[in-house]
Amino acid sequence: MSSNKNSKLLSNPFNLENPVTVQILGICSALAVTVKLKPAIVMGLSVIVVTAFSNLVISWMRNSIPPRIRIIVQLVIVASMVILVDQVLRAFVYDVSKQLSVYVGLIITNCIIMGRLEAFAMGNKPWPSLIDGIGNGIGYAMILIVVAFIRELFGSGTLLGYKIIPQAFFDAGYVNNGMMIMPTMALILVGVIIWIQRSYFKQLNEKE
Amino acid sequence: MRNFSNTYIYTFSVIMVVIVALLLSLAAMQLKPFQDKNIEIEKKQNILASVRINSTPKDAQDLYAKYITESFVVNNIGEKLEGEDAFTIDMKSELSKPAAERKLPVFVGTLENGSKTYVTPLRGKGLWGPIWGYVSFEPDMNTIYGALFDHQGETPGLGAEITMDWFEDPFRGKTIFKDSTEFVSVKVLKGGAPDGDPHAVDAISGGTITSKGLEAMLDSCLVQYKTYFLSNRQ
Numbered sequence: 001m002s003s004n005k006n007s008k009l010l011s012n013p014f015n016l017e018n019p020v021t022v023q024i025l026g027i028c029s030a031l032a033v034t035v036k037l038k039p040a041i042v043m044g045l046s047v048i049v050v051t052a053f054s055n056l057v058i059s060w061m062r063n064s065i066p067p068r069i070r071i072i073v074q075l076v077i078v079a080s081m082v083i084l085v086d087q088v089l090r091a092f093v094y095d096v097s098k099q100l101s102v103y104v105g106l107i108i109t110n111c112i113i114m115g116r117l118e119a120f121a122m123g124n125k126p127w128p129s130l131i132d133g134i135g136n137g138i139g140y141a142m143i144l145i146v147v148a149f150i151r152e153l154f155g156s157g158t159l160l161g162y163k164i165i166p167q168a169f170f171d172a173g174y175v176n177n178g179m180m181i182m183p184t185m186a187l188i189l190v191g192v193i194i195w196i197q198r199s200y201f202k203q204l205n206e207k208e
Numbered sequence: 209m210r211n212f213s214n215t216y217i218y219t220f221s222v223i224m225v226v227i228v229a230l231l232l233s234l235a236a237m238q239l240k241p242f243q244d245k246n247i248e249i250e251k252k253q254n255i256l257a258s259v260r261i262n263s264t265p266k267d268a269q270d271l272y273a274k275y276i277t278e279s280f281v282v283n284n285i286g287e288k289l290e291g292e293d294a295f296t297i298d299m300k301s302e303l304s305k306p307a308a309e310r311k312l313p314v315f316v317g318t319l320e321n322g323s324k325t326y327v328t329p330l331r332g333k334g335l336w337g338p339i340w341g342y343v344s345f346e347p348d349m350n351t352i353y354g355a356l357f358d359h360q361g362e363t364p365g366l367g368a369e370i371t372m373d374w375f376e377d378p379f380r381g382k383t384i385f386k387d388s389t390e391f392v393s394v395k396v397l398k399g400g401a402p403d404g405d406p407h408a409v410d411a412i413s414g415g416t417i418t419s420k421g422l423e424a425m426l427d428s429c430l431v432q433y434k435t436y437f438l439s440n441r442q
Contacts, residue, residue, distance in 0.1 A: 091242035
């Protein structure tokens with residue numbers, strides 16, 4: 001494996017193969033945890049850890065997994081990873097784990113993970129699989145962070161809990177946009193990101 | 209694609225399950241003390257918040273030791289029960305017992321100016337899951353000094369607003385007894401409470417079921433303390 005190919009594996013999911021905006025995977029959690037920046041970052045990191053290590057483990061086991069039960073094996077591995085992540089969050093970043101609540105558990109059903117396991121880890125060596133997992137995890141986290149940045153800034157006037165929009169603005173009649181707090185707005189923002197991305201990178205457009 | 213025998217598949221599954229089970233139980237056991245600590249700190253923060261003291265996870269232990277000077281357990285006819293630890297009582301399991309057997313915790317907060325507040329825990333049902341909270345009373349055992357509510361999974365922006373200051377603060381100064389003996393609790397009124405009504409606060413638009421659940425929780429939990437309140441007020 002040339003390192004060039006490996007670096008493509010890492011960087012492709014950032015843009016042209018982005019799991020959220022191009023593969024349209026993992027939308028549900030992208031809507032749910034992006035009201036504030038902090039949970040979005042933690043969710044992104046958790047997903048990076050889970051995709052990376054489940055890809056690694058599955059790829060390492062890929063020749064001994066009986067194909068007939070491979071989905072079950074994948075689920076068991078992913079579920080255990082997620083439980084581990086959940087337990088660690090609960091022990092060390094309790095307030096974030098409270099905010100993420102059910103969404104950590106939902107990483108198990110996050111399509112990105114199963115998608116990458118089936119599409120990549122089952123047919124590739126452990127090292128490229130690990131990189132592919134990290135790349136896709138980062139691609140997902142990037143979108144989450146961009147959406148959460150916009151939603152927290154305009155929805156609550158803060159970033160990471162710190163006040164950004166000065167009090168003078170509020171005194172002058174500025175109000176936080178309540179729409180930004182609703183999940184609908186996350187969907188619209190993801191849509192806008194897809195729009196911008198597609199008009200900039202023409203190769204993403206479907207042929208007529 | 210290799211062909212795997214049934215024996216292989218069974219053996220593979222059994223070994224995999226055993227390894228995963230071992231790993232997970234090991235992790236759960238190792239992390240349990242940290243998790244319990246977090247839950248304990250959160251409970252202390254909640255009780256402190258109900259007596260209007262802000263705390264962070266870091267200073268909650270110290271502030272709790274400083275301000276919450278006493279705690280005891282009463283039953284529904286106002287008698288103190290000896291030998292019980294109020295802090296470890298789980299309201300969920302108490303509420304599933306018959307009313308006469310319930311152990312009801314009271315936490316006593318002593319404020320900077322020396323005056324006391326009496327904190328009672330609450331637990332009830334919201335729209336999606338449990339809601340709970342703490343309400344503190346002034347020594348007259350009638351006027352609410354502060355309130356804190358929390359929930360497991362109410363809708364963000366709607367029912368989940370019960371944790372916000374704008375919802376909690378209006379409880380301050382409300383009274384739960386009418387004409388000083390008749391228990392009326394505090395109502396959570398849709399469309400807004402009339403100005404100056406001492407027994408009502410505004411409900412949350414779009415969070416009707418959570419508001420109703422919160423009202424029912426206040427009523428059903430506080431009524432248990434009625435006898436204790438009436439016989440101990442100052």
